Amino acid sequence: MQLLWLIVAMPLVSALVLAVLGSHLSRRVVAAWGVGSIGVSAVITMLVAVEFVSSPPAGNAYTQFLWTWINVAGFQPHIGFYLDALSLVMIFVVTFVGFWIHLYSAEFMMHDEGYSRFFAYMNLFVASMLTLLLADNLLLLYLGWEGVGLCSYLLIGFWYRDVANGLAARKAFIVTRVGDTAMLLGLFLLFTSLGTVQIQDLMHRASEHWPMGSTMAAAAALLLLGGAVGKSAQLPLQVWLPDAMAGPTPTSALIHAATMVTAGVYLVARTHVLFALAPPAQFAVAVVGGATLLLAGCSALTQHDIKRVLAYSTVSQIGYMFLALGVGAWSAAIFHFFTHAFFKALLFLGAGVIIEALQDEHSIFRMGGLRKELPVAFWTFLIAGCSLAGLPFITAGFYSKDLIIWGAWSAAQGHPSFWIVGMIGALLTALYTFRVIFRVFFGPIQIPVGKRPGYVMTVPLVILAFFAIVAGSVKDPLLAFVQSTLPPMVEANAAGMTETLSEVVAALAFLSGLYVAYLCHLQKRILADGAVAHPAGRALHAWWFADWGFDWLYDKAFVQPFLWVAQLNKNDFIDAFYTGIARLTEASYRAVQLTQTGQVRWYAAGIAAGSVVFLAMVVFA
Amino acid sequence: MEVAFYIAAAVAIIATMLMLRDLNVVHALLYLIVSLLAVAVVFYVIGAPFMAALEVIIYAGAIVVLFVFVVMMLNLGEHAVAMEQRWLTPGIWIGPTALAGVLLGEVAYLAARGGAQMEAQMVAPKQVGIGLFGPYLIGVELASMLLLAGLVGAYHLGVRRRQRTEIRHARDTHERRVAPSSDVVLAGTDRPARTP
Amino acid sequence: MLFSLGLIGLLVRRNLIVVLMSLEVMLNAAGLAFVVAGSRWQQADGQIVFLFILTMAATEVAIGLALVLQVYHQFKSLDADVLSEMRG
Numbered sequence: 014m015q016l017l018w019l020i021v022a023m024p025l026v027s028a029l030v031l032a033v034l035g036s037h038l039s040r041r042v043v044a045a046w047g048v049g050s051i052g053v054s055a056v057i058t059m060l061v062a063v064e065f066v067s068s069p070p071a072g073n074a075y076t077q078f079l080w081t082w083i084n085v086a087g088f089q090p091h092i093g094f095y096l097d098a099l100s101l102v103m104i105f106v107v108t109f110v111g112f113w114i115h116l117y118s119a120e121f122m123m124h125d126e127g128y129s130r131f132f133a134y135m136n137l138f139v140a141s142m143l144t145l146l147l148a149d150n151l152l153l154l155y156l157g158w159e160g161v162g163l164c165s166y167l168l169i170g171f172w173y174r175d176v177a178n179g180l181a182a183r184k185a186f187i188v189t190r191v192g193d194t195a196m197l198l199g200l201f202l203l204f205t206s207l208g209t210v211q212i213q214d215l216m217h218r219a220s221e222h223w224p225m226g227s228t229m230a231a232a233a234a235l236l237l238l239g240g241a242v243g244k245s246a247q248l249p250l251q252v253w254l255p256d257a258m259a260g261p262t263p264t265s266a267l268i269h270a271a272t273m274v275t276a277g278v279y280l281v282a283r284t285h286v287l288f289a290l291a292p293p294a295q296f297a298v299a300v301v302g303g304a305t306l307l308l309a310g311c312s313a314l315t316q317h318d319i320k321r322v323l324a325y326s327t328v329s330q331i332g333y334m335f336l337a338l339g340v341g342a343w344s345a346a347i348f349h350f351f352t353h354a355f356f357k358a359l360l361f362l363g364a365g366v367i368i369e370a371l372q373d374e375h376s377i378f379r380m381g382g383l384r385k386e387l388p389v390a391f392w393t394f395l396i397a398g399c400s401l402a403g404l405p406f407i408t409a410g411f412y413s414k415d416l417i418i419w420g421a422w423s424a425a426q427g428h429p430s431f432w433i434v435g436m437i438g439a440l441l442t443a444l445y446t447f448r449v450i451f452r453v454f455f456g457p458i459q460i461p462v463g464k465r466p467g468y469v470m471t472v473p474l475v476i477l478a479f480f481a482i483v484a485g486s487v488k489d490p491l492l493a494f495v496q497s498t499l500p501p502m503v504e505a506n507a508a509g510m511t512e513t514l515s516e517v518v519a520a521l522a523f524l525s526g527l528y529v530a531y532l533c534h535l536q537k538r539i540l541a542d543g544a545v546a547h548p549a550g551r552a553l554h555a556w557w558f559a560d561w562g563f564d565w566l567y568d569k570a571f572v573q574p575f576l577w578v579a580q581l582n583k584n585d586f587i588d589a590f591y592t593g594i595a596r597l598t599e600a601s602y603r604a605v606q607l608t609q610t611g612q613v614r615w616y617a618a619g620i621a622a623g624s625v626v627f628l629a630m631v632v633f634a
Numbered sequence: 635m636e637v638a639f640y641i642a643a644a645v646a647i648i649a650t651m652l653m654l655r656d657l658n659v660v661h662a663l664l665y666l667i668v669s670l671l672a673v674a675v676v677f678y679v680i681g682a683p684f685m686a687a688l689e690v691i692i693y694a695g696a697i698v699v700l701f702v703f704v705v706m707m708l709n710l711g712e713h714a715v716a717m718e719q720r721w722l723t724p725g726i727w728i729g730p731t732a733l734a735g736v737l738l739g740e741v742a743y744l745a746a747r748g749g750a751q752m753e754a755q756m757v758a759p760k761q762v763g764i765g766l767f768g769p770y771l772i773g774v775e776l777a778s779m780l781l782l783a784g785l786v787g788a789y790h791l792g793v794r795r796r797q798r799t800e801i802r803h804a805r806d807t808h809e810r811r812v813a814p815s816s817d818v819v820l821a822g823t824d825r826p827a828r829t830p
Numbered sequence: 831m832l833f834s835l836g837l838i839g840l841l842v843r844r845n846l847i848v849v850l851m852s853l854e855v856m857l858n859a860a861g862l863a864f865v866v867a868g869s870r871w872q873q874a875d876g877q878i879v880f881l882f883i884l885t886m887a888a889t890e891v892a893i894g895l896a897l898v899l900q901v902y903h904q905f906k907s908l909d910a911d912v913l914s915e916m917r918g
Contacts, residue, residue: 663851680866701851704847
C-alpha cells in the first residue's frame with residue numbers, strides 16, 4: 014500500500030514526458046508511454062486493492078502523507094492520499110476502464126495529428142482524476158477538480174482547427190466554472206466554520222458542532238452540490254455535456270461517461286455527513302437527480318447524433334446516481350457508478366468504431382444494417398445497450414439501476430414519487446437505447462462500411478462487454494465492501510412494495526420500452542416519422558431536441574446581457590485614457606507642426622517674439 | 635543744436651514709415667535715402683562728424699546704390715506694384731506692429747531708466763583712428779576678411795551659367811527625396827497675402 | 831524706434847528687396863544707438879563699433895542682393911513666401 018502515490022505519479026510523469034518530448038518520439042513510443050503508464054497504474058491499483066481487501070488497515074482507511082503543501086499561519090494543507098473502500102472502488106474503475114480506453118485510442122487516434130498531445134492530455138486527466146479521488150483534504154480535491162476541468166477543456170477542443178470545437182470547450186469550461194465557484198465557496202465556508210480542510214476531520218467536526226438540520230450544514234452542502242452539479246452535468250448546468258461531444262470519442266468515453274462526470278457523485282458521497290446533517294440539502298440532491306434523469310431521457314429520445322444520444326444518456330444515468338445519493342442509498346449510487354462506467358464507456362467506444370467505419374457519419378438516421386458488417390461492434394454495443402436499459406438478470410445495469418429505484422421507494426428519505434420517476438426513466442432509457450440500436454444496426458445499409466477496426470480496438474470492446482455483464486454479480490460483495498465507509502441503506506418505508514415487485518415492474522418497463530422501440534424503429538418506421546410529423550409531436554420533438562430550451566434560456570439570460578455589456582464597455586474609460594494620451598500627443602504634434610511654415614517672415618517674427626520675451630524676463634524679473 | 639536733433643530724428647522716423655508703406659520699390663528706396671541722411675544729421679549733431687560722413691558715403695552712397703542697381707536690373711514694373719497691392723492688406727500690419735511696439739516699449743523703459751542727458755561734445759575722428767589701430771586692431775583685420783568673403787561670395791553668386799540644368803542645389807545630395815511640394819513651382823502670383 | 835520700424839517692415843513686406851531694406855534700417859538703428867552711447871560716455875568705442883557695423887552691412891547687402899538675383903532667376907518671383915519649401 015506504500016505504492017499508493019505511484020498510482021498518481023505514473024500518469025503524471027507520463028503526461029510531462031509526452032508534453033515535453035512527445036513531438037520527437039515515434040507514435041509507437043508515444044502509445045507505449047501513454048497506455049503503459051495507465052496500465053502500470055491499473056496493476057498497482059489491483060495490487061493495492063488485493064492488499065486492502067485481504068488485510069484491511071485500521072479504521073478501514075489508509076492515509077499516506079507525502080509533504081506539506083502550504084504552511085501559513087496555522088493553515089497547513091498537505092499533499093496526502095486517503096484510501097478507503099469508496100476511493101478504492103473509484104480508482105479501480107478509473108484506472109481499469111481508463112487503461113482499456115487508452116488502448117483503444119492508441120489505434121483510434123493513429124491518423125490524427127497531435128498524437129502525443131492527445132496522450133499527454135489524457136494522462137494528465139487520469140492523474141488529476143486520481144488526485145481528486147485520493148485526496149485527503151478538500152484543497153487537494155479541488156486541485157484535482159480543476160485539473161480534470163482543464164483536461165476536459167483541452168480534450169474537447171482537441172481538434173482546435175475547427176472553431177466550433179473551441180466554442181464547445183469554452184462552454185464546458187465556463188459552465189463547470191459556475192459550479193466550481195459554488196464549490197469553492199462551500200470550501201471556504203467549511204474552512205472558516207470548522208477550521209480544517211481535511212475531509213475526515215471535517216466530517217467529525219461537522220457531526221459534533223452542527224446539529225441535525227443546521228443551516229450551516231445545509232449551506233455548505235448546497236454549495237458543494239452546486240459544484241457537483243456543474244461537474245456532473247446535472248440540472249441546471251447540464252448544457253455543456255452534449256456539446257462536449259465535439260471532442261474525440263475516447264475522450265467522450267473516458268471523461269464524459271465513465272469518470273469525470275462522476276466526480277460530482279464522488280464529492281457528495283465523500284461529504285455525505287454534511288448531507289445527512291441537512292435533510293433539505295439531501296432532498297435537493299434527490300430532486301436534482303430525478304428531474305435530470307427525466308429531462309435528459311426525453312432529450313435523448315429526440316437526438317439524431319449518436320454521441321449526443323449517449324451524452325444525454327450519461328446525464329440521465331448520473332441523475333440516477335444523484336437520486337440514489339439523495340434518498341440515502343449511498344452504496345447503491347456507487348454500485349451504479351461502477352457498472353455504468355463499464356457499459357457507458359463501451360457504448361462510446363462502439364460508437365467510435367461505427368463513426369470511423371462510416372467515415373465520420375454521426376447521424377443514426379443515415380446509418381443502418383451494420384449488424385452483419387461490424388459484428389464485434391454490434392454484439393458489444395448490444396450488450397452495453399441492454400446493460401444500460403436494464404435487461405433483467407443478465408446484465409449488470411439491471412442490478413444497479415434496480416437497486417436505486419428500489420431505494421427511491423424504500424430508503425429513509427425515499428418517496429414513492431421518486432420511484433415513479435425512476436421507473437419512467439427506465440422506460441425512457443430502454444426506449445432511446447433500442448431506438449439507436451435498431452436504427453444503427455438493423456434495417457437497410459445506407460452507407461457502406463469503410464474501415465473496420467483492428468484488434469487494438471476490438472479487444473477493449475470485448476473486455477468491457479464482459480464486465481458489463483459480469484459486474485452485476487459482484488453486487489453484494491461490493492455493497493458490503495463500500496459500506497465500510499458509507500452508511501448502508503436503511504429500508505425505512507418498505508410498505509406497499511417489495512424489492513422483487515420493484516424488479517418486476519422495472520423488467521416490464523424495459524420490455525415495453527424495447528417493444529415500442531422495435532415497433533417504431535424497426536417494424537413500422539413510419540410510426541416514428543408520423544409522431545414527429547404531427548404538429549404537437551413536432552413541437553415536443555423540437556423542444557426536447559433543444560435540451561428543453563436550456564441553451565436558449567441561458568443565452569438570453571446570461572450570454573446576451575454579458576455580450577451587451579462587453580460591447581458597451583469595448584471603448585472603456587481605461588482605454589480612453591490611453592488613446593487620449595495618443596490623441597493628445599498627436600494634437601500637440603499638429604500644433605507644433607503649424608509653426609514650421611517654412612516662411613522666413615514667420616521665423617523672423619518668432620525671433621522677435623523671443624527677444625521680446627527675453628528682454629521682459631531680464632527687465633522685469 | 636537740439637532743435638536740429640529733434641527735427642532730424644522726426645524726419646528719419648517719418649521717412650522710414652513712408653518707406654514701409656509705399657508700394658513702389660523705387661519710391662521706397664528714395665525714402666530710405668532720406669532716412670539715412672537724417673540719421674547722418676543726427677550723428678553730426680551728437681558729435682560724431684566722421685560717422686556722419688561715413689553714413690552718407692557708404693550707407694546712402696554705396697549700399698542704397700546697390701539696391702537701386704538690382705531693382706533696375708530686375709525691371710519689375712507695374713506688375714510688381716499690383717502684386718504688392720494685393721499682398722499688403724490692412725490687417726497685415728497688426729501683428730508685427732504689436733510685436734514691435736512691445737519691443738519698443740521695453741527698450742524705451744530701459745533707456746528711461748538710464749537717465750541720459752545730451753552732451754554735444756564731439757568725439758574727434760582722431761580718437762577713432764587711434765582706437766582702430768590700438769585695441770580694435772583685430773576687429774579691423776576681421777572686417778577686412780569679411781569684406782573679402784563678401785566679395786568672393788557675391789561674385790560667385792552673381793555668375794550665371796546658362797546651361798545650369800539642376801533646379802535646386804540641394805536636390806543633388808539627396809536623390810532619394812520624393813517629389814517636392816507643390817507650392818514652389820508657382821511664381822507667387824496667386825498666393826494670398828498671409829500674415830507671418 | 832527706428833529698430834521697431836525696421837522690424838515691422840521686415841515682418842510685413844513680402845518683396846525680398848524691401849525686406850533687405852528693412853534689414854538695413856534695423857542695422858542703421860543699432861549703429862545709431864552705438865554712436866549715441868559712445869557720445870554719451872565720451873569714448874571712441876561707439877563710433878568704432880559703428881564702423882564695423884557699417885562694414886558688415888555693406889558686405890551683407892552685397893551678398894544678399896546676389897542671392898536675391900539668384901532667387902529671382904530660379905523662382906521667377908521675389909515673394910518671400912515662395913521660398914517656403916522645407917525639403918532639401
